[in-house]
Amino acid sequence: MITIGKASELSGVVIETIRYYEREGIVSQPDRSASGRRIYTKVEVDNLRFIRRCRDMGLPVSQAKSLLTLTEQQDISCKSAQDIASHHLKEIKSKISELQRVESALKKLIAQCQSESKKCPILDELLSD
Amino acid sequence: MITIGKASELSGVVIETIRYYEREGIVSQPDRSASGRRIYTKVEVDNLRFIRRCRDMGLPVSQAKSLLTLTEQQDISCKSAQDIASHHLKEIKSKISELQRVESALKKLIAQCQSESKKCPILDELLSD
DNA sequence: ATACAAGCTGTAGTGACTACAGGTTCAAGG
DNA sequence: CCTTGAACCTGTAGTCACTACAGCTTGTAT
Structure with a gap:
């Protein structure tokens, strides 16, 4: 059973950030236990890791999401991913x-x-007209 | 007479950003006309340009402000500026x-x-465990 | 049973802007 | 003088991508 803490550990995404991504629709909401706790599947953890890797490369969240959507398509083409990359x-x-x-x-x-000059060339240059 | 629009033009800092810098205390507030309009001196415009240059170099606003403070000191030492730089x-x-x-x-x-592969190596690698 | 860790939602804050809304003042042209 | 549009004002809220609580509930170990 993968709770949010475990998902955070496995994916490298901070707990608060996971909640943020779900709130913003970057990743889908996981199922919940009877008490309301999030229960993640392996795929959901993989998706979080995916987003983190994209973010590490400097891709905006919106583009990371787009790429993630591509992975979910059955008959995917490399072209879109290549274009983005x-x-x-x-x-x-x-x-x-x-x-x-x-x-x-x-x-x-x-x-x-x-x-140790009284007149600092750095400051002078930044101030120059 | 230098109004905010002119100050923006001369310094390269956006009007809204000038107001933000004043609000945040990054630069001092200029004098006002009887109708409440900002009136900038040449020094104040120079200061705005200074901040913009620091920002262009990637310095955080707080550090840009620190450097600006150094310029205002009578007996300044190059050391602090050099350390920051x-x-x-x-x-x-x-x-x-x-x-x-x-x-x-x-x-x-x-x-x-x-x-045009059905299996995209980019996406696969981002998804890998 | 108790204590503490882990979980929940909702809200607000960070840094550095940026964009209004709704109002006032100024300058140019008729 | 009047009109019109530009420039200015303050205050507020939003952007992006998080991040950090507050106040509460649930789960686990002792």
């Missing part, structure tokens, strides 16, 4: 480039700042 | 590494997905 890969690459620009700018700023 | 540089580097890991994982997933 490829598009997201582009976004990751773009984000890496942006962060590399920030990295360069910070390195430059820090290099300018070599002494 | 160096620490943030580490975080940026860490974030880049993480994204590069995600990038590799996505590339691998996509490479597995080479046909």
Whole structure:
């Protein structure tokens, strides 16, 4: 019998987050015991793990849900999943480039700042018109 | 006379965001005209630009504010600014590494997905135990 | 029986915005 | 002067993805 605590452990998703995902319809509601406790199936735990993996990769929850829906279709095509993954890969690459620009700018700023100067080049540059 | 719209234009910070920064105490409140409209000085516009630049670099608002406070000190030391910048540089580097890991994982997933297969390797891997 | 852990729902908060609603003031044009 | 539309105001609520209670019930171990 898989209670929510166990599902959390097995899937890696925080209990509160599991409830949130159910509330938002990201995953389906599990059956309940007579006392109202959630009882998860193995598939439901797998689904939670799926969402977590998508989130770990930086996919928005809405897209993670879309991908999960694809897994539930009998006659699934790889194409949709590939499209989503490829598009997201582009976004990751773009984000890496942006962060590399920030990295360069910070390195430059820090290099300018070599002494206990009264006039700080970092602050001056951020303030400049 | 610099109204909020002009301040927004000159600083690159959205009007609503300017109001938010003032509300949160990130920047000081400007003087007002007799009718209650905000009147910004050049320094106040510079400060807004400063915050925007920090935000663009990924610094949390609280840290941007700390840096701004440093600029307002008469006898400022470069050390604090350098500490903040160096620490943030580490975080940026860490974030880049993480994204590069995600990038590799996505590339691998996509490479597995080479046909209109009924069984999608991407989805399977995300679902695997 | 008792005590504590695990579970429940509902609500509110986080960080950094963002978007109204409903109102006032200003500036330009007729 | 009047009208109109833009710009401004405050207060509130919403976004995204959680996260943390409060106050209550149930289950388990001793």
